[in-house]
Amino acid sequence: MTTMQTLPPAFRPSIPPPNSHAFPAATPFNNSPKFIGSKGLRVTLRHSIISPRVSNSQYSPQIAETLSDVSIFTASGEPVMFSDLWDQNQGVAVVALLRHFGCPCCWELASALKESKARFDSAGVKLIAVGIGTPTKARMLANRLPFPMDCLYADPDRKAYNVLNLYYGFGRTFFNPASTKVFSRFDALQKAVKNYTIEATPDDRSGVLQQGGMLVFRGKELLYARKDEGTGDHAPLDDVFYVCCEAPVA
Secondary structure, three states: OOOHHHOOHHHOOOOOOOOOOOOOOOOOOOOOOEEEOOOOOEEEOOOOOOOOOOOOOOOOOOHHHHHHOOEEEEOOOOEEEHHHOOOOOOOEEEEEEEEEOOOHHHHHHHHHHHHHHHHHHHOOEEEEEEEEOOHHHHHHHHHHOOOOHHHEEEOOOOHHHHHOOOOEOHHHHHOOHHHHHHHHHHHHHHHHOOOOOHHHOOOOHHHHHEOOEEEEEEOOEEEEEEEOOOOOOOOOHHHHHHHHHOOOOO
């Protein structure tokens, strides 16, 4: 039977309460599965496979411009601007914001992204994974999982997470009902953490209380945005792929 004791130590609720610098809770997504086209028109997606939390209504049309000024690091340690991560004209990019490099659930998500990379590549979609921690921590995940380093970036100061107002806090991390989804994927989690190391956890432990999310851009246009409600509450990659390749453009 799956118990908390069977999970890797970094996934157990054994850290101190958050400090006084917790990020404010974000506005909930609306529940209408809409796609916002290049002219600002809303059209309903052709199939009902999209998660009810899929919406980009809480982000301004300038969110790509705002993110473009955020400086993060490649896994090799070179500084890079968000605006340089993908073609800002017509390039389609999936930006997966992991929690932190020592999160077992993020190793599971990174494993799923790696397995899906060929599928996204064949559709001309650039896959970008960002995690909390230093480039050294990012390389631990890249080397041990393994994961392609040219797709992996480090945001040690949580700059992008702050801009996107992603969820943060002790309750979100360990006690949100959405976090129970991970138990339905326990086999995939165990496989992903075969070579796991807790050393990939950020030195700044406040980072472990940060939740992630998933974005899809076509150029600077935001096609899809989803916040993780809790730990392991990842966006379904089939939904993400559908938005990249099949969603109608107004």
